[in-house]
Amino acid sequence: MKLEQRDILLFHIAFAILAAIGLLVPLAPLGIRILVLVIIYNIGLPVFAHLRGYPQIKNIWLFLLPLSILMIFPDWFLAAKLHTLVFPKTGSPFIGAVPVFMAGMWSIPLFLILYIGEQVEKVFNQSFAMISVAFLSLI
Numbered sequence: 042m043k044l045e046q047r048d049i050l051l052f053h054i055a056f057a058i059l060a061a062i063g064l065l066v067p068l069a070p071l072g073i074r075i076l077v078l079v080i081i082y083n084i085g086l087p088v089f090a091h092l093r094g095y096p097q098i099k100n101i102w103l104f105l106l107p108l109s110i111l112m113i114f115p116d117w118f119l120a121a122k123l124h125t126l127v128f129p130k131t132g133s134p135f136i137g138a139v140p141v142f143m144a145g146m147w148s149i150p151l152f153l154i155l156y157i158g159e160q161v162e163k164v165f166n167q168s169f170a171m172i173s174v175a176f177l178s179l180i
Contacts, residue, residue: 048089049095052085070132072132072133082148112147116139116143120139154178157173158170158171
């Protein structure tokens, strides 16, 4: 395992532990706790990448954050117009019919999927990476 891969793994393990604690300890409404965790991730990842000297990590995040923010629009349409999504009231502020934390939440799984796909492509080939990304997306 390369140093960058180990560091990214350790970052996500640390974040998973923080998320578990943050979600289990009821210090604030659930929606606020989720919002704080999403903000911590979206500030922590690029800062971590910058401090460790991983520009590609920061570039992936810079691509995914605007995408994640824009994902509130299809979610909003699905929730408000088609009524196929329902976001329960968890104490988080809303943007229309979508909790604010959703504006940054997509960057977390998408980062992992994209990063793993990139690493698989380096080791194997683009076809295997695409299959891996499709499988991870399905999960």
